[in-house]
Amino acid sequence: MKTPTAAPAGAPGVPGPGPGGPASGSRRSAGVVARGLVALTKPRIIELLLVTTVPAMLLAQRGVPSVRLVLVTLVGGTLAAGSANTINCYLDRDIDAVMKRTARRPLVVGGHGTIRPGEALAWGIALGAGATALLGLTANWLAASLADAAILFYVFVYTLLLKRRSPANIVIGGAAGCFPVLVGWAAVKGTIAVPAIVLFAVIFLWTPPHFWALAMKFRNDYAAAGVPMLPVVAPAAEVTRKIVWYSYAMVAATLALAPYAGWIYGAGALGLGGWFLAEAHRLHALVARAGADPGARPVPMRLFHLSITYLTLLFVAVAVTALLPWGRW
Structure with a gap:
């Protein structure tokens, strides 16, 4: 079955980021920008991912791991998930503008329109780098590598390869959301x-x-x-x-x-x-x-x-x- 093709961002009647980004020509306070950047990470999705991380750590330990390790893993997992979600918003800003459910995301003109595309991409990359450094240096490099794998899978396999091309997009691409349990287990055990x-x-x-x-x-x-x-x-x-x-x-x-x-x-x-x-x-x-x-x-x-x-x-x-x-x- 052939699906409808979305109009390109910037086409008549379809908002698009434009060369200067959604906030071009407008003054933005630091608080507005900060809230926009946080919104790009999709905090509600991150909450659900973290719900699975801690129990995996407890099961791996058969008890309570050190509070420091739990906090480091949660913060690292939050940064990694935020990175993947932010880059996803950057790549999907054209279709987000078309969909009512996503039309008010910070990169969409006519929605919040508070963040420029370049800022979003830099923010997403910075979050991923922070996750890698934090998990690698304070937990272990297996946990850091698994977090990186989740980011790369979500961005390249789900967002770029499958989402706009295949009905199996969420079946295969959804694997990115499964990595937090592996990260939590690896943080405790150093193995899978x-x-x-x-x-x-x-x-x-x-x-x-x-x-x-x-x-x-x-x-x-x-x-x-x-x-x-x-x-x-x-x-x-x-x-x-x-x-x-x-x-x-x-x-x-x-x-x-x-x-x-x-x-x-x-x-x-x-x-x-x-x-x-x-x-x-x-x-x-x-x-x-x-x-x-x-x-x-x-x-x-x-x-x-x-x-x-x-x-x-x-x-x-x-x-x-x-x-x-x-x-x-």
Whole structure:
């Protein structure tokens, strides 16, 4: 199916950065610029990434690592994620201007328009360099290398290679969001082990259902921008069917961690997985019903919000069972 092509930035009716950037000719206070730079890092996404880092560190330690190491890893992870997100905003500023959901980002003319493209790119590179130096010099160079790999994967594989070209963009590109568990594990152990890889797989399989639910809600936005997210190029029933498949695979991956994490975690993962699967099946049933009844309106954002709560509670279970002196096999 051919998707619509986004009008280029700067075309009539489409805001674009222009040669001088969105803030050309305007005076900006330091506070406005600072807020714009922070907004480019997408703090709410970073929060979710960090939720997975600390439990991975606790599980690797089977207890509490040094406070210094935890803080260093969290700050380094924040800088790395902020770098990737900022460079993503720099590269995607043309399609951000087309999409209602992103039209108020700091690089978009007519939105906040507070940051110039060159400033954003320099800020993103500086954040990445800071993450590398901090993690390498105060944790270990494996953790730093993994953080760098996440940045490079998000920028080059997801943003530049896949996002505008393939419906598999979020399936493959979403792997960038799985690296924080590897960074946390490596910071504690200096190596990567099977439990860390299982945690990586959990987030990898969680990402498509999470993001496809959002993309269903904003399907018209992605279509207008020419981004071939699965809900743009496939019928809704096919999207929800794949959401169900990935949900089962995700739950299976969570249970694969139980032999290492313990039976209390396993019970929690089983209960949470049942909850997630019930909601995935509910969405699929609503979409199927909507095909026969135009009055039925699926609510994909319910699964989207539930998926955030699910992942948070799952990693809370990882953290709690890592700290308990009992509950292991």
